[in-house]
Amino acid sequence: DSGVTQxxxxxxxxxxxxxxxxCSPRSGDLSVYWYQQSLDQGLQFLIQYYNGEExxxxxxxxxxxxQQFPDLHSELNLSSLELGxxxxxxxxxxxxxxxxxxxFGEGSRLTVL
Amino acid sequence: xxxxTQPDIHITVSEGASLELRCNYSYGATPYLFWYxxxxxxxxxxxxxxxxxxxxxxxIKGFEAEFKRxxxxxNLRKPSVHWSDAAEYFCxxxxxxxxxxxxxxxxxxxxxxx
Numbered sequence: 428d429s430g431v432t433q434x435x436x437x438x439x440x441x442x443x444x445x446x447x448x449x450c451s452p453r454s455g456d457l458s459v460y461w462y463q464q465s466l467d468q469g470l471q472f473l474i475q476y477y478n479g480e481e482x483x484x485x486x487x488x489x490x491x492x493x494q495q496f497p498d499l500h501s502e503l504n505l506s507s508l509e510l511g512x513x514x515x516x517x518x519x520x521x522x523x524x525x526x527x528x529x530x531f532g533e534g535s536r537l538t539v540l
Numbered sequence: 541x542x543x544x545t546q547p548d549i550h551i552t553v554s555e556g557a558s559l560e561l562r563c564n565y566s567y568g569a570t571p572y573l574f575w576y577x578x579x580x581x582x583x584x585x586x587x588x589x590x591x592x593x594x595x596x597x598x599x600i601k602g603f604e605a606e607f608k609r610x611x612x613x614x615n616l617r618k619p620s621v622h623w624s625d626a627a628e629y630f631c632x633x634x635x636x637x638x639x640x641x642x643x644x645x646x647x648x649x650x651x652x653x654x
Contacts, residue, residue, distance in 0.1 A: 429583060460642070469646040470630065483641050517583060528574070529632075529642060531583035 433532035450518030546645035563631030
């Protein structure tokens with residue numbers, strides 16, 4: 428158990444809809460990272476937050492947004508969903524802002540029909 | 541630009557045989573290097589990491605990796621593979637120069653034959 432909790436574990440929705448994925452980082456970790464894992468793209472970095480502020484942005488679509496709340500949990504919002512958004516979305520946390528060890532949650536599997 | 545290459549998409553080994561998974565990286569300064577393992581339906585678990593010092597690092601589950609700066613490589617090894625080692629393995633690089641981002645390879649899928 429990494430200590431990182433993601434909900435929901437599975438989500439099935441239709442194209443055009445909006446979903447929210449939630450992540451609770453490991454106790455004491457201030458950084459949260461979101462990754463998208465699909466069969467054809469591998470593990471793609473989306474965005475990083477540190478103590479409530481956006482720190483780094485990767486290949487995140489404009490239809491996607493994220494935030495980190497004062498209690499350090501994070502949410503990834505995916506809107507106007509397309510079939511191609513079907514993927515496994517991972518949250519990871521680390522203690523600081525540096526490239527130290529990442530602790531991954533078990534992921535949220537999103538299926539868009 | 542920073543990147544990680546795992547040349548082998550899929551590897552099959554017999555149980556009890558030795559294993560080496562290759563990882564090459566591109567990075568401007570001294571990298572932080574990681575190997576993660578992902579079992580089916582699970583998140584990624586850290587096997588081992590290299591930050592500095594001894595270039596041969598030991599990890600969990602009997603794995604080790606060697607950092608070779610001259611070859612820009614960080615290959616993962618295990619002397620005797622167990623059936624439970626069947627999984628997806630990811631190499632990653634990070635560091636101050638990457639703006640605190642981690643770059644992952646595309647992964648190597650390991651199949652273990654009884």
